[in-house]
Amino acid sequence: MRYKKRSLIARRNKILPIQFVRQDMTTYAGLTLIDHYLKLYRINIRLKQTLKSYGFKGDYGIGDILFIMLIMILTGAERLQHIDYLKTDPLFRRVVRLTRIPHRTKLSTALKQFTSDSLKSLAEMNSELVIEKLTELGLNEITVDLDGTVVSTKGHPSWAFKGYNPIKKGARSYFPLTAHVGETGHFLSVLNRPGNVHDSNRALAVIQAIRRQLADFSIRFRADSAFCVPEVINYLLKKRIGFAIKAPFWKLLNLKSAAQQRKRWFKINRQWEYFWIKQPIDSFDHEHYVIILRKKVKKPNVHYQLPLFSPDNGTYEYSAVVTDNKTWKPKDLLMFVSGRSAQENSIGELKTSFAFDHIPTNTYQANSAYMQMSQMAYNLSISMQHSMGMSADRDAKGKSTRRFKSMKWKTFRFLILNRAGRIAWRNGIKVIELTKNNETELLYRKISTALNQLEFKKAA
Numbered sequence: 001m002r003y004k005k006r007s008l009i010a011r012r013n014k015i016l017p018i019q020f021v022r023q024d025m026t027t028y029a030g031l032t033l034i035d036h037y038l039k040l041y042r043i044n045i046r047l048k049q050t051l052k053s054y055g056f057k058g059d060y061g062i063g064d065i066l067f068i069m070l071i072m073i074l075t076g077a078e079r080l081q082h083i084d085y086l087k088t089d090p091l092f093r094r095v096v097r098l099t100r101i102p103h104r105t106k107l108s109t110a111l112k113q114f115t116s117d118s119l120k121s122l123a124e125m126n127s128e129l130v131i132e133k134l135t136e137l138g139l140n141e142i143t144v145d146l147d148g149t150v151v152s153t154k155g156h157p158s159w160a161f162k163g164y165n166p167i168k169k170g171a172r173s174y175f176p177l178t179a180h181v182g183e184t185g186h187f188l189s190v191l192n193r194p195g196n197v198h199d200s201n202r203a204l205a206v207i208q209a210i211r212r213q214l215a216d217f218s219i220r221f222r223a224d225s226a227f228c229v230p231e232v233i234n235y236l237l238k239k240r241i242g243f244a245i246k247a248p249f250w251k252l253l254n255l256k257s258a259a260q261q262r263k264r265w266f267k268i269n270r271q272w273e274y275f276w277i278k279q280p281i282d283s284f285d286h287e288h289y290v291i292i293l294r295k296k297v298k299k300p301n302v303h304y305q306l307p308l309f310s311p312d313n314g315t316y317e318y319s320a321v322v323t324d325n326k327t328w329k330p331k332d333l334l335m336f337v338s339g340r341s342a343q344e345n346s347i348g349e350l351k352t353s354f355a356f357d358h359i360p361t362n363t364y365q366a367n368s369a370y371m372q373m374s375q376m377a378y379n380l381s382i383s384m385q386h387s388m389g390m391s392a393d394r395d396a397k398g399k400s401t402r403r404f405k406s407m408k409w410k411t412f413r414f415l416i417l418n419r420a421g422r423i424a425w426r427n428g429i430k431v432i433e434l435t436k437n438n439e440t441e442l443l444y445r446k447i448s449t450a451l452n453q454l455e456f457k458k459a460a
Helices: 031-040 043-054 062-075 080-086 090-096 104-111 116-136 203-213 230-238 253-261 330-338 341-353 364-387 409-417 438-459
Strands: 141-148 172-174 177-181 187-191 218-223 242-247 272-278 289-296 316-323 421-426 429-434
Touching: 031 062, 031 090, 031 364, 031 409, 031 438, 043 062, 043 116, 062 080, 062 090, 062 104, 062 364, 062 409, 080 104, 090 421, 104 364, 116 187, 116 364, 141 203, 141 341, 177 203, 177 341, 187 203, 187 364, 203 218, 203 230, 230 242, 242 330, 253 289, 253 316, 272 330, 289 330, 316 330, 341 364, 341 409, 364 409, 364 438, 409 438, 429 438
Parallel strands: 141 218, 218 242
Antiparallel strands: 141 177, 177 187, 242 316, 272 289, 289 316, 421 429
């Protein structure tokens, strides 16, 4: 059916004046679905139980304070002062279950009471939530990616030092170490560190903790060349834990010589070639293997400046990977190592959508606790999509280790969370009324059905 162009144009020239009135309107109608999920997994109660023995002081319990921060981060609030823009939202108040919302200074004061022990308990709860979801998904083999990321700070918060900071050179920063689950995208742990430490600093402690936590899983580690250090590799080899870690040519010059002197290379495909070396690194105490890879450059550089510590020559780009065994098919190992880039995407979303790069106080432990809440919000965003039926199995082919496909959180906010609604009474029951939209209604009904089925399953 065709319409006249004149009938399609709505002539509205007047700018609508703005008035603020008290009414039961919410900007976050989708919070009711998130609230349903958080109740099923008892997140509020578990926060209270985890930290109840650490003597936090104040009018509000630390569990309530952290739960408020969790909901704030999920809705898109990054700074503690953003609580002023949320505290009058009726659905926000209903979800956090408080008659009076605390001032932002109380949130900051509560964070500053964290100690090493209480922070460790909060981190352990984060890990438990991830492990429960991995078990629920039926995963047996877990790929753990290790990497550090720079979080720039302003001012002079404690333990923020000048270090490796490619974006803001010379700025003070933290350098948290992240352990990422390749199959799902969760962060199993986040360990905050001063900004002037090496990438592998405390990596062995994190690996040992992960090995204890994932005792029922088969684990394999993946990391860049910064983690190719004797204490890490020797531990993994001794405990017979699978790994594939890039090896640095600048530190292991015998690998550079082997690549330059090699005459016969084996093909993986048109672009990649390889050969194996057994036990080339003297500082490793156990049997290990290194695969040398080279990639043909599409447009060879005739006037290439030869690097001092790399075998790259303008025609080929070289890389080396140290691993615990030679049973890998070279193509599979290449895909496995290349799949590590997924962690960079997860870290990017953690920073842009979950306030991980925001430093709320001048205290190290408080800032570390806020990072833990950012990590929890991120992990729950992935877990709840599985429970809501929003995730799908990915094709096993290709580079990615990721088994499940989830939507970006900014997309989730647009489609589901940030929907205006009115809280009203219908037949003696409080309900949320949303503007009629067929796509939104289908999506909400799908999620409600999935959560109701999950609730019935948990009750059984």
